[in-house]
Amino acid sequence: MVRKTGSHADITGPRIRAAAQSLFARHGFAAVSMRQIAAAVGVQAGALYFYTPDKQSLLFDLMHDHMQTLISAWDAADPGPELPPLVRLQAFVRFHIHHSLERADAVFLSYMELRNLTPDNFARIEALRRTYEDRLESILRAGLEGGTMHIPDAKLATLALIAMLTGITTWFRPDGRLSCDRVADIYWEMARKTVAGSLGADFGGSDSVA
């Protein structure tokens, strides 16, 4: 199946995006050349410009697609605003961890390469990021108003929880000490307590995940 030239009529576009995502995540956008991406795909550098107008668009499209996928995947996974906020929060924690760990490269890109976006592109990605954060913040506010959660500041709790959960992607290894499910259990336990009232657990059963 090795051929030096000729049409594929196939999936060179997606393969370029996949190679770019992997290389950008590993070495950083600025450190990766179009020639390196081309070599990873098995084409010459000039061929890339049949699929992308420039390097910046390649980065933006990867980040934009990731954010759009993230938001619509959560909207599909959200058990719904009629359920108790703690139930929705548990769903959010598990969703965010699983979704992120299955897309470690895209997650990495989306918060490491913001500074390599042009101002216009940056603004568009930021808006999507805020949209996603607002989904969590509205759950926390509902819990606050209903009295099932006690948090000093809904906005800061949102940022704290997302930082805590996303941080998992920097150390998690599939062949490590803990499985993805087990990590999700442990983080849900901690997240639950973070938003709990001063009298502690009022949802989710046992205090231990063991």
Next chain:
Amino acid sequence: MVRKTGSHADITGPRIRAAAQSLFARHGFAAVSMRQIAAAVGVQAGALYFYTPDKQSLLFDLMHDHMQTLISAWDAADPGPELPPLVRLQAFVRFHIHHSLERADAVFLSYMELRNLTPDNFARIEALRRTYEDRLESILRAGLEGGTMHIPDAKLATLALIAMLTGITTWFRPDGRLSCDRVADIYWEMARKTVAGSLGADFGGSDSVA
């Protein structure tokens, strides 16, 4: 005081490091050229090599100094292992937030540019990062053994707390809604609950920071 040439006998070295730190934090190591650093300092590119053997050493030295300063500053701020773990944890949370917010560029560098270090340099920085994490982990283990803390996994709680606290540097603005002290109060409130027993607050007074 404008001069085009001649000796300073002064602090060009530190100024190069300061300019590099600021530029690396803003645009990323790979995206910043030696000529840009030189221009920020007000010298020609060749002059930089009187102070640093190469660009990589400039990055490594900045990260190394930051990690060394962080660890020795905490060792000086630690109230000591004879105090209750919750007291030490409160000190750690406040220390980490204040120290990080006063050095936003260095913090940014130290976790965004790890992938631009050579393997040897990476290993040295990683060892320092682990040393710092171990300081927190030992506090959590002491709380666990003494029964004043309830956490599902000491290692994961360490990583979760550090991610949560360090995340502040990505959004905090000195002229924003909340002061550094107020942010530290709110995060301590959340951190305290994260490690609390199932019956909630057993230290630190009121459940509210208001």
Next chain:
DNA sequence: GTCTATAAGTTGATAGAC
């Protein structure tokens, strides 16, 4: 759709003048 060739500019780093 992919190649080759190339334009036009930047890069990290060095040598030697002063």
Next chain:
DNA sequence: GTCTATCAACTTATAGAC
């Protein structure tokens, strides 16, 4: 200590052949 000049290699992106 700093400058100027320079090197070889590399960069993004385009043009035109096939």
